[in-house]
Amino acid sequence: MSEATAGQKSRRILRQLREELACEAPGQERLDRITRTIAEGMGADVCSIYLRRDENTLELAASHGLDPAAVHRTRLRIGEGLVGKVALRGQPINTANAPAEPGFRYMPETREEKYLAFLGVPIQRLGVTLGVLVVQSREGREYTDDEIYAIEIVAMVLAEMTELGAFLEEDDGLGAPHRHPITFRGGSAQEGVAIGRVLLHEPRVVVSNPVAEDPEAEIARLEAALETMQREIDAMLASENTAVEGEHLKVLEAYRMFAHSRSWLERMKADIRSGLSAEAAVEKEQSAIRGRMARMSDPYLRERLHDLDDLTNRLLRLLTGQGRQDTNVMPDDPVLVARNIGPAELLDYGRRLKGVVLEEGSVGSHATIVARALGIPLVIHAEGVTAEALNGDTIIIDGDQGVVHLRPEENVLSAYRDKLSMQAEALRRYASLREKPAITRDGVRIRLMMNAGVMVDLPSLASSGAEGVGLFRTELQFLNRTTLPKRTELVELYGRVMDAARGKRIVFRTLDIGSDKVLPYMKREDEPNPALGWRAIRVGLDRPGILRMQLQALIRAARGRPLVIMFPFIAQFEEFRKARQIFLDTLAWEEAHGTRMPKRVEIGAMLETPSLAFAPDQFFQMADFISIGGNDLKQFFFAADRENERVRRRYDTLNVSFLTFIEQIVERCRLNGTPLSFCGEDAGRPLEALAFASMGIRTLSMRATSIGPVKELLRAVSLTEVRQVIDEARRSGAQNTRPGLESWLKARRLLPLLP
Ligand code: PEP
Ligand code: MG
Numbered sequence: 203m204s205e206a207t208a209g210q211k212s213r214r215i216l217r218q219l220r221e222e223l224a225c226e227a228p229g230q231e232r233l234d235r236i237t238r239t240i241a242e243g244m245g246a247d248v249c250s251i252y253l254r255r256d257e258n259t260l261e262l263a264a265s266h267g268l269d270p271a272a273v274h275r276t277r278l279r280i281g282e283g284l285v286g287k288v289a290l291r292g293q294p295i296n297t298a299n300a301p302a303e304p305g306f307r308y309m310p311e312t313r314e315e316k317y318l319a320f321l322g323v324p325i326q327r328l329g330v331t332l333g334v335l336v337v338q339s340r341e342g343r344e345y346t347d348d349e350i351y352a353i354e355i356v357a358m359v360l361a362e363m364t365e366l367g368a369f370l371e372e373d374d375g376l377g378a379p380h381r382h383p384i385t386f387r388g389g390s391a392q393e394g395v396a397i398g399r400v401l402l403h404e405p406r407v408v409v410s411n412p413v414a415e416d417p418e419a420e421i422a423r424l425e426a427a428l429e430t431m432q433r434e435i436d437a438m439l440a441s442e443n444t445a446v447e448g449e450h451l452k453v454l455e456a457y458r459m460f461a462h463s464r465s466w467l468e469r470m471k472a473d474i475r476s477g478l479s480a481e482a483a484v485e486k487e488q489s490a491i492r493g494r495m496a497r498m499s500d501p502y503l504r505e506r507l508h509d510l511d512d513l514t515n516r517l518l519r520l521l522t523g524q525g526r527q528d529t530n531v532m533p534d535d536p537v538l539v540a541r542n543i544g545p546a547e548l549l550d551y552g553r554r555l556k557g558v559v560l561e562e563g564s565v566g567s568h569a570t571i572v573a574r575a576l577g578i579p580l581v582i583h584a585e586g587v588t589a590e591a592l593n594g595d596t597i598i599i600d601g602d603q604g605v606v607h608l609r610p611e612e613n614v615l616s617a618y619r620d621k622l623s624m625q626a627e628a629l630r631r632y633a634s635l636r637e638k639p640a641i642t643r644d645g646v647r648i649r650l651m652m653n654a655g656v657m658v659d660l661p662s663l664a665s666s667g668a669e670g671v672g673l674f675r676t677e678l679q680f681l682n683r684t685t686l687p688k689r690t691e692l693v694e695l696y697g698r699v700m701d702a703a704r705g706k707r708i709v710f711r712t713l714d715i716g717s718d719k720v721l722p723y724m725k726r727e728d729e730p731n732p733a734l735g736w737r738a739i740r741v742g743l744d745r746p747g748i749l750r751m752q753l754q755a756l757i758r759a760a761r762g763r764p765l766v767i768m769f770p771f772i773a774q775f776e777e778f779r780k781a782r783q784i785f786l787d788t789l790a791w792e793e794a795h796g797t798r799m800p801k802r803v804e805i806g807a808m809l810e811t812p813s814l815a816f817a818p819d820q821f822f823q824m825a826d827f828i829s830i831g832g833n834d835l836k837q838f839f840f841a842a843d844r845e846n847e848r849v850r851r852r853y854d855t856l857n858v859s860f861l862t863f864i865e866q867i868v869e870r871c872r873l874n875g876t877p878l879s880f881c882g883e884d885a886g887r888p889l890e891a892l893a894f895a896s897m898g899i900r901t902l903s904m905r906a907t908s909i910g911p912v913k914e915l916l917r918a919v920s921l922t923e924v925r926q927v928i929d930e931a932r933r934s935g936a937q938n939t940r941p942g943l944e945s946w947l948k949a950r951r952l953l954p955l956l957p
Pocket of ligand 1: 673675714810830831832833834835881882883
């Protein structure tokens with residue numbers, strides 16, 4: 203059969219399917235008519251449609267030729283028999299002698315033993331298998347490539363009809379792939395738990411007209427959409443704003459390559475000639491890409507397929523006119539589900555989100571930084587979630603475990619509801635402590651400060667009971683945009699931050715970029731080990747222009763108020779001395795030019811590399827204060843990349859070596875009279891906070907939501923006793939103080955205070 207005849211065959215069948223799509227008959231009647239149409243159209247003795255009943259089961263939903271009594275009775279597991287195999291692999295099986303095929307499974311109720319020829323193709327939509335379409339014949343022959351092609355086109359339209367619910371009877375659940383519960387295991391990028399409703403960042407495009415009559419008109423539509431897309435991509439490549447969508451040059455180049463690919467276009471045109479509409483042809487191509495992606499293990503090629511997938515999506519949106527999620531229209535308790543998202547887009551949704559689930563992402567990505575700043579749970583690497591989730595589905599995001607439950611069973615839902623209500627109860631307890639100081643039973647007072655990074659964090663200063671902001675990360679205003687912010691913008695922003703603090707202390711950390719935090723508008727240096735590379739104060743000292751501009755903005759924003767700044771990632775005394783000098787020079791320049799001087803300035807350093815702990819006493823005397831950046835310090839102390847899932851949890855903060863190191867830093871600061879604080883993530887974990895306090899740290903800065911739990915535990919213990927437990931672990935040669943601390947808390951019935 204030539205392509206024209208394959209096309210004619212499928213077109214004839216599709217024409218009839220289109221009538222089915224338009225008619226109002228009940229689902230079963232439609233299915234029965236469709237199997238007859240296909241069997242007749244293909245000249246086959248049998249045509250059967252199997253649809254997914256749940257994640258693991260297929261059910262014979264209709265058949266022309268098999269025993270009617272088997273319909274809705276025959277069920278197969280995915281992978282079972284030839285039909286199950288088609289579903290499992292997502293690929294056709296074509297054989298002249300089905301009973302002789304390995305894996306063939308005879309279902310007596312179907313009486314199918316008399317049919318030798320078997321062709322099964324998956325009914326797939328966007329890489330998700332919804333069912334299997336089978337044709338069989340008595341005569342032992344293989345179906346031709348053209349026939350396979352024709353039946354694949356038909357299956358594609360059946361997939362659309364299934365998705366549109368064309369075959370659904372009242373609540374029979376058949377062919378409804380998006381109804382059953384699924385659990386995704388990904389990685390945790392921000393802790394926290396939420397129950398909410400799915401909000402797809404890119405809502406699924408609905409193709410309501412899979413079949414078209416006039417191939418030439420459809421090809422013209424496809425070509426017009428392609429042209430528009432090519433123009434858009436060229437414009438993006440030419441513009442300065444490539445970072446707006448988080449699309450970097452390399453990706454766009456790949457886009458351009460695909461967009462001009464002839465074979466890609468030819469395949470889609472052939473599909474249209476066989477009877478599909480332009481959007482259905484694009485979607486068929488996308489389905490094939492997703493199928494290949496699922497089988498591909500090479501990460502580079504997978505990435506390229508992702509690009510192609512993105513491109514097809516863009517084309518589909520152009521053809522259907524269906525756009526992205528409107529950030530103004532949201533369900534209650536929205537949990538954003540996306541393949542990936544840029545920081546600016548995430549900020550657009552902002553605090554209204556209850557959580558974010560990404561298929562990609564990394565713990566150090568910009569989106570992660572924003573999610574942390576917003577304090578919303580984030581699960582990354584939830585592979586396949588965008589294909590499965592539908593807008594409005596119930597979803598549980600467990601950022602503590604890195605798990606997502608989509609359309610959860612009632613028992614899972616109620617377990618999480620319990621967990622959340624316990625947390626709500628805890629929140630009430632924390633609120634009652636808000637005005638009380640964090641004083642331990644043996645009378646040691648610990649100052650609890652909060653970390654912040656965006657303006658929206660500031661209201662938490664009052665609601666959390668924080669005594670100030672111990673770390674204001676200034677990178678976000680530089681990261682989430684496409685050009686360097688202007689000095690006047692920064693003056694305005696810092697001024698508003700200081701206003702919002704109402705006199706409470708705020709420690710502004712100067713720009714900490716490089717490593718994972720790459721500015722879209724700054725030329726990226728390819729470094730073998732970026733975390734150990736040109737970052738933070740190293741960039742600031744080598745290119746002091748931006749640092750000076752930022753310091754000027756801070757001085758001007760202070761308008762006579764106290765100003766506290768700290769330099770990140772100081773590894774040796776000289777770096778601090780130089781950075782401090784730049785600040786003092788800037789201050790003098792500003793004074794000479796009439797700027798109102800801050801009432802008082804403090805210049806601190808972040809201790810994030812072990813080397814700084816061994817700097818000369820003069821450094822400790824020159825620094826007005828030191829803050830331990832535990833996230834970085836820990837990764838360098840243990841030589842374990844904080845972004846590498848494989849190693850990042852391998853070494854415990856409560857390891858005796860790390861605590862002893864902290865104690866030595868405390869001692870050096872004490873001898874030199876340098877105020878010391880700790881501002882890494884660990885400060886917000888109650889047990890870790892307790893350990894740091896008992897090592898002598900008196901100021902802890904953490905996420906606002908951690909202040910309550912940390913304060914509650916601190917107020918319940920005596921640091922002298924905690925210290926004894928740690929000392930005992932150290933004496934005993936134990937590696938970790940955690941087991942000892944936990945059993946000590948347990949004996950005092952304080953364990954429930956650990957969230
Ligand atoms: C740290 O390293 O502990 C820190 C607070 O800085 P950041 O997490 O921003 O690198
Ligand atoms: Mg750091």
